[in-house]
Structure formats: structure tokens, C-alpha cells
Ligand SMILES: *[C@@H]1O[C@H](CO)[C@@H](O)[C@H](O)[C@H]1NC(C)=O
Ligand SMILES: *[C@@H]1O[C@H](CO)[C@@H](O)[C@H](O)[C@H]1NC(C)=O
Ligand SMILES: *[C@@H]1O[C@H](CO)[C@@H](O)[C@H](O)[C@H]1NC(C)=O
């Protein structure tokens with residue numbers, strides 16, 4: 001009995017830290033963790049990214065949104081859209097966006113992101129829209145992006 005109590009007290013904080021309530025697979029949460037770190041984004045990983053991370057307010061210069069869509073007939077969901085427009089984020093463009101297999105829309109407009117577009121983005125399986133206007137990017141568009149057959153807007 002004492003052992004059980006000790007185990008609970010010891011492991012409870014970790015149970016919360018791994019956001020066991022989200023419908024996202026843990027691999028996608030890990031990808032978001034890495035992206036958040038590289039962008040200096042204040043995402044709270046004790047909350048459900050699909051429910052708690054989005055602002056209801058958005059306008060032409062600001063948006064803060066992470067949208068998830070469930071798989072048909074499944075309890076699992078995936079990140080389909082991320083918009084972090086106009087948040088004064090600094091840092092580089094994380095290559096890890098390519099590790100979100102269902103991402104359709106990525107909007108990082110109006111920040112202070114620098115460096116180049118990662119060649120790894122050429123393997124985003126479903127991407128439709130990428131918006132990067134109003135940053136401090138350098139270099140050319142990587143030839144790898146020519147492989148994105150789903151991309152409609154850059
Ligand atoms: C857009 O929304 C942000 C955040 O609420 C606000 O600070 C900003 O003033 C708004 N801009 C416009 C043009 O409405
Ligand atoms: C923002 O995110 C919420 C929840 O993730 C979603 O329901 C909503 O449609 C999104 N809004 C926009 C403008 O994308
Ligand atoms: C989901 O379940 C319903 C009812 O069991 C079935 O008719 C449908 O074909 C399923 N859809 C998929 C995508 O498996």
C-alpha cells in the first residue's frame with residue numbers, strides 16, 4: 001500500500017507532463033516540442049495542443065492557431081494546420097514541420113524568422129499552403145520544394 005502511494009506521488013507529475021488527454025500521437029507532440037523550442041513559441045505542453053493552443057481572435061496581421069483533424073473511425077488525430085502569424089517569433093524555420101504527416105497549411109508570416117527555407121520541407125507529404133511573407137529569410141527556394149506535388153500556394 002505504501003509502495004503504491006509512493007509510486008503515485010513519484011510518477012504523477014510525469015503523467016501530466018506527457019499530455020495523455022490529447023488525441024495526437026506522441027510522435028507529433030514530440031515534433032511540436034522541437035518546433036516550439038526552435039521558434040521560441042510559448043506552447044504549454046501540459047495542455048492539449050488541439051484544444052487549448054488556439055486564440056479565438058485573429059485578423060489580417062495576427063493569428064495563433066493549431067488545428068487537428070481526427071482519423072476516420074479512430075481515436076487518433078493529426079495536426080493539419082499551424083498559423084503563428086504576427087507573433088514576433090525569432091529563430092530559424094524548423095525542418096521538423098516536415099515530420100507532421102498531415103500538415104496542410106503552414107502560416108509563419110510577419111515574424112523575425114531568419115535563415116533559409118529547409119530543404120527537408122521538400123518532403124511534406126500533404127502540404128497545400130506555405131506562407132512566409134514578412135520575415136528575414138535569406139537564400140533561394142530549395143530545389144527540393146519542386147517535389148511538393150500537393151503545394152498550391154507559397
Ligand atoms: C489583430 O489582433 C491582435 C491581437 O489581438 C491585435 O494586437 C492587433 O491590434 C489586431 N490588429 C488589427 C489590424 O486589428
Ligand atoms: C483555430 O483552431 C480551432 C481549434 O483548433 C479551430 O476550431 C478553428 O477553426 C481555427 N480557426 C482558424 C481561423 O483556423
Ligand atoms: C467507418 O465506420 C463506418 C461504420 O462502421 C463504416 O461504414 C465506414 O466505412 C468506416 N469508414 C472508414 C474510413 O473506415
Ligand SMILES: *[C@@H]1O[C@H](CO)[C@@H](O)[C@H](O)[C@H]1NC(C)=O
Pocket residue numbers: 081104105128129153
Ligand atoms: C490554402 O490557401 C487557400 C488560398 O489562400 C485557402 O483558400 C485554403 O483554405 C487554404 N487551405 C488550407 C488547408 O488552409
Ligand SMILES: *[C@@H]1O[C@H](CO)[C@@H](O)[C@H](O)[C@H]1NC(C)=O
Pocket residue numbers: 090091114115116
Ligand atoms: C539569425 O538571427 C540571429 C539573432 O537573432 C543571429 O544570431 C543569426 O546569426 C541569424 N542567422 C542568420 C542565418 O542570419
Ligand SMILES: *[C@@H]1O[C@H](CO)[C@@H](O)[C@H](O)[C@H]1NC(C)=O
Pocket residue numbers: 122143144145147
Ligand atoms: C525528388 O524526389 C525524388 C523521388 O523521391 C528523389 O529521387 C529526388 O532526389 C528528389 N529531388 C530533390 C531535389 O530532392
